[in-house]
Amino acid sequence: MKRDCLCLEQFAQTIYKKCECCGRVRDNFFRLNVKDARTKSMIVGSFDLCKECGQNFGDILKVPISTERTVDDFSFE
Ligand SMILES: [Zn+2]
16 A cells, blocks of 8 residues: 555644545544655645544554644633
8 A cells, every 4th residue: 555645634723624534514633635646746635534534544544643732722711
């Protein structure tokens, strides 16, 4: 499997929309960028993914996924 042609990136802020994997409308946490298999440079498309699907793809692609917020994102109100 050409794993390096699939690049999972995490959004800085979640986007509320339809997940392009499971089709449910919910917060999308991840984007799976699909690169051209021959050149491995050009991005040919992408899928926006909800938390569960992003983590599932993380498991499939064996890349570590974290949806934990960094300390900078915490606010004390
Ligand atoms: Zn999903």
